[in-house]
Amino acid sequence: xxxxxxxxxxxxxxxxxxxxxxxxxxxxxxxxxxxxxxxxxxxxxxxxxxxxxxxxxxxxxxxxxxxxxxxxxxxxxxxxxxxx
Amino acid sequence: xxxxxxxxxxxxxxxxxxxxxxxxxxxxxxxxxxxxxxxxxxxxxxxxxxxxxxxxxxxxxxxxxxxxxxxxxxxxxxxxxxxxxxxxxxxxxxxxxxxxxxxxxxxxxxxxxxxxxxxxxxxxxxxxxxxxxxxxxxxxxxxxxxxxxxxxxxxxxxxxxxxxxxxxxxxxxxxxxxxxxxxxxxxxxxxxxxxxxxxxxxxxxxxxxxxxxxxxxxxxxxxxxxxxxxxxxxxxxxxxxxxxxxxxxxxxxxxxxxxxxxxxxxxxxxxxxxxxxxxxxxxxxxxxxxxxxxxxxxxxxxxxxxxxxxxxxxxxxxxxxxxxxxxxxxxxxxxxxxxxxxxxxxxxxxxxxxxxxxxxxxxxxxxxxxxxxxxxxxxxxxxxxxxxxxxxxxxxxxxxxxxxxxxxxxxxxxxxxxxxxxxxxxxxxxxxxxxxxxxxxxxxxxxxxxxxxxxxxxxxxxxxxxxxxxxxxxxxxxxxxxxxxxxxxxxxxxxxxxxxxxxxxxxxxxxxxxxxxxxxxxxxxxxxxxxxxxxxxxxxxxxxxxxxxxxxxxxxxxxxxxxxxxxxxxxxxxxxxxxx
Numbered sequence: 214x215x216x217x218x219x220x221x222x223x224x225x226x227x228x229x230x231x232x233x234x235x236x237x238x239x240x241x242x243x244x245x246x247x248x249x250x251x252x253x254x255x256x257x258x259x260x261x262x263x264x265x266x267x268x269x270x271x272x273x274x275x276x277x278x279x280x281x282x283x284x285x286x287x288x289x290x291x292x293x294x295x296x297x
Numbered sequence: 298x299x300x301x302x303x304x305x306x307x308x309x310x311x312x313x314x315x316x317x318x319x320x321x322x323x324x325x326x327x328x329x330x331x332x333x334x335x336x337x338x339x340x341x342x343x344x345x346x347x348x349x350x351x352x353x354x355x356x357x358x359x360x361x362x363x364x365x366x367x368x369x370x371x372x373x374x375x376x377x378x379x380x381x382x383x384x385x386x387x388x389x390x391x392x393x394x395x396x397x398x399x400x401x402x403x404x405x406x407x408x409x410x411x412x413x414x415x416x417x418x419x420x421x422x423x424x425x426x427x428x429x430x431x432x433x434x435x436x437x438x439x440x441x442x443x444x445x446x447x448x449x450x451x452x453x454x455x456x457x458x459x460x461x462x463x464x465x466x467x468x469x470x471x472x473x474x475x476x477x478x479x480x481x482x483x484x485x486x487x488x489x490x491x492x493x494x495x496x497x498x499x500x501x502x503x504x505x506x507x508x509x510x511x512x513x514x515x516x517x518x519x520x521x522x523x524x525x526x527x528x529x530x531x532x533x534x535x536x537x538x539x540x541x542x543x544x545x546x547x548x549x550x551x552x553x554x555x556x557x558x559x560x561x562x563x564x565x566x567x568x569x570x571x572x573x574x575x576x577x578x579x580x581x582x583x584x585x586x587x588x589x590x591x592x593x594x595x596x597x598x599x600x601x602x603x604x605x606x607x608x609x610x611x612x613x614x615x616x617x618x619x620x621x622x623x624x625x626x627x628x629x630x631x632x633x634x635x636x637x638x639x640x641x642x643x644x645x646x647x648x649x650x651x652x653x654x655x656x657x658x659x660x661x662x663x664x665x666x667x668x669x670x671x672x673x674x675x676x677x678x679x680x681x682x683x684x685x686x687x688x689x690x691x692x693x694x695x696x697x698x699x700x701x702x703x704x705x706x707x708x709x710x711x712x713x714x715x716x717x718x719x720x721x722x723x724x725x726x727x728x729x730x731x732x733x734x735x736x737x738x739x740x741x742x743x744x745x746x747x748x749x750x751x752x753x754x755x756x757x758x759x760x761x762x763x764x765x766x767x768x769x770x771x772x773x774x775x776x777x778x779x780x781x782x783x784x785x786x787x788x789x790x791x792x793x794x795x796x797x798x799x800x801x802x803x804x805x806x807x808x809x810x811x812x813x814x815x816x817x818x819x820x821x822x823x824x825x826x827x828x829x830x831x832x833x834x835x836x837x838x839x840x841x842x843x844x845x846x847x848x849x850x851x852x853x854x855x856x857x858x859x860x861x862x863x864x865x866x867x868x869x870x871x872x873x874x875x876x877x
Binding site: 262 | 530546
């Protein structure tokens with residue numbers, strides 16, 4: 214699947230995008246944490262830190278680690294807070 | 298008088314040259330706290346709704362808060378509250394830094410200014426004693442220049458809130474500036490100018506006691522520690538300008554006067570591009586541990602830029618020249634005008650030119666030079682600038698020919714950088730906002746960027762989320778704490794109640810603060826009702842209704858659905874079918 218990073222997640226990963234194999238959101242986050250140690254500060258025991266959001270295919274925002282991901286999915290991981 | 302307060306406000310009548318201390322009861326303080334809430338209560342007390350916002354009778358309130366001067370991070374903020382000359386409705390605009398601390402040390406919880414000085418003046422409040430000093434030498438000075446010269450003249454320990462040339466000329470979205478920050482929205486600078494004042498200068502030595510200082514210090518340490526964590530990392534490391542690419546990616550970046558939700562040249566306005574080859578620096582307000590200000594170099598100085606300025610003077614006007622946007626932002630700061638209303642009004646005029654409704658061929662989308670020229674004309678109220686200085690709603694009334702349908706405003710206040718058709722909980726927040734369309738009074742965009750709602754199809758379920766963000770904002774603006782802290786709380790009402798208990802000694806609970814927030818929102822609405830508000834004002838311009846966002850055909854907000862959302866909002870607020 215295709216993962217795109219915006220905001221602080223982009224800073225922590227150091228990439229704008231990445232192809233990853235993962236069957237669920239939880240598995241994806243685990244893979245990213247293993248590969249990019251700085252990414253772990255954006256995680257809690259339950260998954261994404263509340264300040265971080267994940268959007269699936271431009272439509273739905275997802276947080277549940279059990280969210281099923283498919284090979285052709287496109288996930289955006291971004292800073293959730295806006296404003297200014 | 299509870300700890301954390303002085304128990305009075307200073308009421309200054311410029312017309313008769315009188316200053317008096319007026320007691321504030323414990324009940325009023327506990328019910329309205331400070332900042333926006335206390336300002337609203339004082340406007341009601343003063344009968345502000347009956348006075349034209351630019352008339353001598355109209356009160357202008359500088360409201361402090363119980364947390365100002367405490368060690369709680371981000372608490373050095375003040376609210377400027379009045380009726381808005383742009384909307385005719387309630388207006389509260391907040392700014393940060395040393396003025397809040399110095400103002401509260403004058404020995405009052407608010408300064409209320411009515412009347413009009415005989416001559417162009419600076420109002421000096423020195424440890425609670427008020428006097429007028431001549432300001433003719435400062436006429437026409439840019440905000441930072443006036444502030445610097447006044448401190449040289451009065452003393453370095455004075456803190457100054459001043460207007461620029463735009464406030465002197467009653468531009469209806471003129472700001473009040475302090476230390477590079479602005480009480481920005483709704484035209485409070487024009488209100489100060491209408492009182493024949495260039496500035497308010499404050500200095501004081503009167504500190505408030507805290508009920509439980511050890512507890513307060515411990516709470517402050519904990520809050521500061523959390524303010525360094527991931528919840529504020531975006532503001533600290535990237536600044537709000539980083540929103541631009543995110544919003545563009547989601548198709549929610551207002552572009553060319555809301556004709557598009559994406560801007561093909563957005564990457565040219567990214568923080569990375571704006572600071573390419575010239576590293577940006579960071580700064581903080583007084584008593585803040587977040588440090589959200591990102592200063593971009595321009596010439597031999599720097600420009601602080603936020604997302605709202607970047608979108609309003611950039612994508613909204615179709616401008617992709619980063620230097621032009623930085624120059625435009627700096628010029629707005631110097632003249633003392635709100636960048637959102639400035640950009641919104643110019644973008645509206647650009648569309649009028651595009652449609653053949655205005656004969657100003659130089660004013661084209663995409664031209665940074667045109668934006669800069671328009672800003673100069675607005676600041677001087679010259680030529681077309683005299684029309685644009687009154688905001689997009691009044692300009693549309695003058696231009697006519699259906700242009701009000703695409704004037705980007707609610708209640709006269711220009712819409713900030715959130716595309717309402719693709720962010721429909723935010724659309725409701727804009728529609729019902731007491732001061733008009735504003736992202737600082739409704740944080741409903743956060744709900745749209747979550748799994749709680751379908752952002753392209755708001756339902757009645759969205760309403761309670763919109764109310765929750767509005768209530769939270771009302772409380773933060775009254776305590777006062779910076780909204781960039783909001784992500785650090787796990788129990789917002791409970792934790793802020795603990796802070797208030799430590800400062801005041803009140804046995805206040807989180808549940809009480811929920812009620813306080815609702816009371817403050819209702820007070821703002823009450824002022825609007827008294828000032829002539831009608832149900833028809835709680836809506837969006839025709840552009841946003843029944844027609845899809847051209848760049849996102851799935852983003853449609855029907856008039857019927859918005860009306861249902863507004864009606865449900867009124868019902869959940871406990872207001873009648875007329876929203877009262």
